[in-house]
Amino acid sequence: MTATPSTSTPPTPAQTVELAPSYLLPFAILLLSVPVVLLQRWVGLTTAVFAVFLIVQAATIRLRFTATTLEVYRSGQQIRNFPYAEWSNWRVFWPPVPILFYFREVKSIHFLPMLFDPSALRACLEQRCPVK
Template structure:
């Protein structure tokens, strides 16, 4: 009696990469808001900018928990937990850039019909590695 070969992961499954979350951008905004609220006795108009910054930080913190970037062989997928909410095929990309590579805060990429600017809520090194691996060298714009 012959035993079946062990199950193998398909090439498509093996080539999918999910970037982990990074919480430092939302936490930095929340810290900035807390500092602004702490300085409010010195300058009372600081209340509204501090509250706005705090709300943005809280929103980005929730998004960091919920959203994931998944790289597949054909496209970049934005998923909310296990549900794909947006698909960006690589063949439609014109260029990309991670702004401030030493302290990555924003990820910019352009498709044929639209421009996208995302806060860095995920692993910047993993993002850069995957983009360099999956996109042609002519689209690499990470030198600024």
């Protein structure tokens, strides 16, 4: 069962929640690259290409929170899963304008650009994997 977070009733930990994509960060970077192109052409073009890459990622990557794991899907096919039992910490960097999601497992560290609904991400994390 897939549930989408709503403002009226929060999902229970037993429900699977798929986060909606957010294009805010990629489009902000793309918009920022326009004046940079006028000052430093190659830096601006590189920034624009990176923004387009993030737009494609936001369109194809999905995070699903299940009862026990965070699952990562690309174009509907699961590519990784991260059991909450192996997490030691997580954080959303720069909460006023979230740009980066970090989480640490027992054996590795992961950084993801904020390509998902930040409020739904935070709600799922707080509910399923409270910070220790």
